Amino acid sequence: METQKQTIDLSSTLTCPECGHREEEVMPTDACQWFYDCKGCGALLKPKAGDCCVYCSYGSVPCPPMQAGGECCG
Numbered sequence: 001m002e003t004q005k006q007t008i009d010l011s012s013t014l015t016c017p018e019c020g021h022r023e024e025e026v027m028p029t030d031a032c033q034w035f036y037d038c039k040g041c042g043a044l045l046k047p048k049a050g051d052c053c054v055y056c057s058y059g060s061v062p063c064p065p066m067q068a069g070g071e072c073c074g
Helices: 054-058
Strands: 011-015 022-026
Touching: 011 054
Parallel strands: none
Antiparallel strands: 011 022
């Protein structure tokens, strides 16, 4: 039986909830990112309640551990 390897997307577009600025970022694979400074308005983004990181809250793609079907490192 052939095992299919899951592809993890490391690129995610963060959208600031304050000003709507969108910025494509490369997600770390070895750590969670709990804070992000918006490059549009300077707002400090933090994960929403129940989310493990800013990518899961504001990104177009969830963080690599979540994409792999596991739990985030938070």
